[in-house]
Amino acid sequence: MMKKTFLFLQIVFLYLGSICPAWAQSPENNSLLWKISGNGLEHDSYIFGTIHIICQDQFKMDDRILNALRSSEKIALELDLSDQSELMAMQKLSMNEDFANIENEFDPETREAVDAFLTEHYGVGLQQFGIFKPFALSSLILVKLLPCEDVGSYELFFVEKSKEEGIPMIGLETGEFQISLFDQIPLQQQLDDLGKMVTDKESMDEFLALVSAYLEEDIDRLYELITEADMFKEYGDILLASRNKNWIPTIEALIRDQPSFIAVGSGHLASEMGVIQLLKDAGYHLEPMYAEPIY
Incomplete structure (x- = not known):
């Protein structure tokens, strides 16, 4: 099994969990959009699985998603990206304490590779960018690894829709927590994986496989791909399962109060500990909303 890199985890660190027989893997699960009803709800709500970054020409949006969004009175993302104070706090937290530069924390070969990549694509290297934490550096690198110049973001799309449609937005958790x-x-593990991002071509092959499963709306396959990550085996619970459990009371309060559109990383959806199953366990009916076939 190929070793997944921090590149892969950075994009899908929200998506992790463990595969269990209680979650039936089936083509019937092939949908990114699910309707939430029942259990005394007076109105339907929806949960949608995102991918945090994708080439714009692969960005999928259709009437079933837009109609679900427009029928809602509140939008919930993992983070409230419409909150400027949240964004400012995240920017600050993305930097090392006291702006310490981690350039010399890399092993020499990795430092050379990462520095050369950043310099080639941004004009400056680790001497300047080294004040950022590894997860922030990985985001900078990923944007330049994608096979396109025009990059799309579901989260930013929903922020714009929130403004256009006048639908209030909340976050399920804070950037500080994430x-x-x-x-x-461990820092060294993150730094080593940063090096693999720029030297190991398998990293992008893995990400492209993830994108392919996303475009097919195959949430079970997405989950399988993600759970192959070596880092998941050690940190899967804190990165996914515990967070899913923590979200359920917030989601329940939200959907009981008003029809809501909830958008989270698509890897949060499947598995026994996924948000869909946890909501079913809480008594709600969840129905996949399939895309119209293209002829």
């Missing part, structure tokens, strides 16, 4: 997850992963 960033704290990376602080629990």
